[in-house]
Amino acid sequence: MIIKKYTVIDMKEAFVRAKYELGPDAVLVDQRDVRVGAKFNPFKRKLIEVTFALEEEKELEKPNIKKTLENTINANKPKSETVFKIDDKIAKEKLKHFCELHDKTPENLTITEKKQFLEILFKDTNLNEEKVLSKINILVGPTGVGKTTTIAKIAARETILNKNKVGLITIDTYRIGAVEQLRTYARILNVPFEVVNDSTEINDKLNTLMNCDIILIDTLGMSPNDDKKLSEVNKFIENCKLDYKTYLVISLTTDRMTIDHILNKYRYLNYDSIIVTKVDETNDLSNLWYIINKSSKPIQYICNGQDVPNDIREANIDSIFELSEGELIL
Ligand SMILES: Nc1nc2c(ncn2[C@@H]2O[C@H](COP(=O)(O)OP(=O)(O)OP(=O)(O)O)[C@@H](O)[C@H]2O)c(=O)[nH]1
Ligand SMILES: [Mg+2]
CATH class of the missing domain: 3.40.50.300 (P-loop containing nucleotide triphosphate hydrolases)
Incomplete structure (x- = not known):
């Protein structure tokens, strides 16, 4: 079993680092608040010390970690709800003009037309x-x-x-x-x-x-x-x-x-x-x-x-x- 301790600012950082170093099977085994700094320093910073473990058969060789990275680099993220809101005067005008040309409303532009519009919008930027x-x-x-x-x-x-x-x-x-x-x-x-x-x-x-x-x-x-x-x-x-x-x-x-x-x-x-x-x-x-x-x-x-x-x-x-x-x- 691999045991790894991290001193981190928050649990987000702990999980990112453990997942990155040990892979997705790493499990959190301990978490405690620690203070770092000189012994009598009243401004000692509060950090968290976390311990992760990884079972033997799940241990990752470094080349395998690299393989995982290679595989994930181009992986698509799950669908989000992110949109591109056209809220700027110039951009609004450009979208209006584009829709008139295609005899469409912004809502019923096809995916290809939306991409064309973004290409026009960002063309000279x-x-x-x-x-x-x-x-x-x-x-x-x-x-x-x-x-x-x-x-x-x-x-x-x-x-x-x-x-x-x-x-x-x-x-x-x-x-x-x-x-x-x-x-x-x-x-x-x-x-x-x-x-x-x-x-x-x-x-x-x-x-x-x-x-x-x-x-x-x-x-x-x-x-x-x-x-x-x-x-x-x-x-x-x-x-x-x-x-x-x-x-x-x-x-x-x-x-x-x-x-x-x-x-x-x-x-x-x-x-x-x-x-x-x-x-x-x-x-x-x-x-x-x-x-x-x-x-x-x-x-x-x-x-x-x-x-x-x-x-x-x-x-x-x-x-x-x-x-x-x-x-x-x-
Ligand atoms: N959601 C999200 N979080 C991110 C992104 N990039 C970094 N973070 C998170 O933001 C937090 C701070 O990231 P850091 O890389 O430490 O930020 P930093 O700019 O180096 O921070 P300082 O060195 O303290 O100025 C961490 O929890 C990261 O995981 C991102 O693109 N999206
Ligand atoms: Mg930094």
Whole structure:
């Protein structure tokens, strides 16, 4: 029997990590609250220590875990109730015009016509720009939006599907458990992992991973109002001597006023591209259209769930169509 303990923030994280590492047959055997920090520190953080077990005959060899990942990467998610609500003035006009041309109402457009409409709607937007990862990729964004999880998803895709040699770095030594979270994923994928404690170390750590095709850098979550942390992360990024690409990770559950605020504040970090997460937690994809129109930067990935690595799509018409199941609502 394999016994594994995880120290996590919440049970969601515990299940994601156990399922990812031990497979679907892992069972929860114990759960207890723990406090982490110096002995007399009144601000000790409350975490949960959970123990999972996996029976001997169900133990998964690493190659089998990889096989499972390969099989699940392209698996379709069960049907959701997500729609694409056309609530913006320009989009509404375009849909009206399209329906007139086809002598239809939005409700009785065929699936093919709905797809054609989305193609027209997004035609001249940055959605259609080519999506390429750089050798060095830095994910930044507000707290809890899914930066670390998305890094694990990209790392798994690149390792397993694209056969790239991936290396992971974290500069998040701020949040308790953050280093361990990414280290666990690095161990499962059997890829090198480095921790950068100080902005001056960044180039040395990058040099040790120079034989990798893709390097993914995780950063600490920051409120867009926290100028101090924004400038701290900027220091790490600015010190990086090699070419890199920065991605702003943003949750689709964010309200539009906050989206504006985040897009604006994070401009300070000169992000090149956007990754949208938690699409599965909303039943309306219209904020995607909003983000595309508000930002001059292209969307690289869309993430639609907690499952590592399968809940990630390259952002394009096909993925938007798949996620909304072609349902357009006026
Ligand atoms: N529903 C849903 N949950 C997600 C998605 N991506 C990540 N999560 C969950 O969101 C929670 C936070 O994810 P993390 O990857 O730790 O987020 P983070 O941005 O690294 O958080 P900080 O480092 O604390 O800023 C976890 O419970 C993830 O499983 C997604 O696309 N959909
Ligand atoms: Mg994180």
